[in-house]
Amino acid sequence: MSVTVRVPAKVNVQLAVGAARPDGFHDLANVFLAVGLYDEVTVTPSDELRVTCEGPDAAQVPLDRTNLAARAAIALAGRRGLDAAVHIHIAKDIPVAGGMAGGSADGAGALLACDTLWGTGASREELLEICAELGSDVPFSLVGGAALGVGRGERLTALEVGGTFHWVFAMAARGLSTPAVFREFDRLAEGRDIPEPVASADLLAVLAKGDPEALAAAVTNDLQPAALSLFPELADTLAAGRGAGALAALVSGSGPTTAFLTRDAESAEKVAQALGASGTCRTVRTAAGPVAGATVV
Numbered sequence: 001m002s003v004t005v006r007v008p009a010k011v012n013v014q015l016a017v018g019a020a021r022p023d024g025f026h027d028l029a030n031v032f033l034a035v036g037l038y039d040e041v042t043v044t045p046s047d048e049l050r051v052t053c054e055g056p057d058a059a060q061v062p063l064d065r066t067n068l069a070a071r072a073a074i075a076l077a078g079r080r081g082l083d084a085a086v087h088i089h090i091a092k093d094i095p096v097a098g099g100m101a102g103g104s105a106d107g108a109g110a111l112l113a114c115d116t117l118w119g120t121g122a123s124r125e126e127l128l129e130i131c132a133e134l135g136s137d138v139p140f141s142l143v144g145g146a147a148l149g150v151g152r153g154e155r156l157t158a159l160e161v162g163g164t165f166h167w168v169f170a171m172a173a174r175g176l177s178t179p180a181v182f183r184e185f186d187r188l189a190e191g192r193d194i195p196e197p198v199a200s201a202d203l204l205a206v207l208a209k210g211d212p213e214a215l216a217a218a219v220t221n222d223l224q225p226a227a228l229s230l231f232p233e234l235a236d237t238l239a240a241g242r243g244a245g246a247l248a249a250l251v252s253g254s255g256p257t258t259a260f261l262t263r264d265a266e267s268a269e270k271v272a273q274a275l276g277a278s279g280t281c282r283t284v285r286t287a288a289g290p291v292a293g294a295t296v297v
């Protein structure tokens, strides 16, 4: 018997970042939107824990116990006194190290898949607690939709969304390390007072309304200057998307994937074509959101 879970990628429509905390993390006001680009995680009973991965970026995914999917299986098995003897197969479509929470998606997916396979019957609260231990973004991968994350981004409140937003994502030629981008944020902020991160009331109202033009005027990402500082060529991709008619162009989370909000599905196709032809990125995808979080298929 096998269990397969489908898990979406995310884009951050607001990412407000506070000063570095003593534990090295940063307090955030992180407004997540789940978008329809998916990894599929399949777990099958096996002699021992094993991870395999297929997909365009598979070669960059670690297959040892540092893989977030393996860590999720080990964490749940550990709580139940079980042996995490499963073969975890990841069909990966979310770009790796792209700021779209692909690793987090696999962690949440493997957790839900193992919970289902083993019949552990963990409550939603316990699953969310394990997710938060695995990484700041992992709880959101489980719940999907749209949510405000505070603390490290792991404490979630679901948000109302009044419509579907159409996005184009441009994948870059190389990845960016999330810790390196936060360190660059700290370096750029030296000597400045960093305000407490707060969710924008405007942005939350606009999400609830579902109006893409109003959302375009409200999106912000405090990590964008740091990502651009480490990866200056991203400015060319952002300019190409704006030039092609995107309503908003921003770095997705810590990057280097860039995200373009468009008016509708048709406009997204046009922007995607223009970005593809611009020579400023590796690949281009379209995806709409919000979509559901981790789901057994």
Ligand SMILES: C[C@@](CO)(OP(=O)(O)O)[C@H](O)COP(=O)(O)OP(=O)(O)OC[C@H]1O[C@@H](n2ccc(N)nc2=O)[C@H](O)[C@@H]1O
Pocket: 012, 015, 024, 025, 026, 027, 028, 030, 098, 099, 100, 101, 102, 104, 134, 135, 136, 137, 138, 151, 152, 153, 178, 179, 182, 252, 253, 254, 255
């Ligand atoms: C920036 C965001 C925005 O959603 O995602 P990505 O764009 O990378 O996908 C997240 O905050 C990333 O979350 P996640 O990738 O789960 O990070 P974690 O594993 O918890 O932490 C990795 C490292 O990032 C930094 N980190 C992460 C979260 C946070 N609130 N403050 C931090 O300073 C720390 O250096 C930490 O050691």
Ligand SMILES: Nc1ncnc2c1ncn2[C@@H]1O[C@H](COP(=O)(O)OP(=O)(O)O)[C@@H](O)[C@H]1O
Pocket: 060, 061, 062, 066, 067, 068, 069, 090, 095, 096, 097, 098, 099, 100, 101, 102, 103, 104, 106, 107, 175, 176, 178, 254, 255
């Ligand atoms: N299942 C996984 N899929 C992808 N990367 C993973 C996974 N598990 C661990 N990693 C590690 O996490 C790093 C960040 O990957 P990812 O989650 O795709 O990016 P981001 O945090 O930018 O969204 C990768 O470089 C990789 O070393």
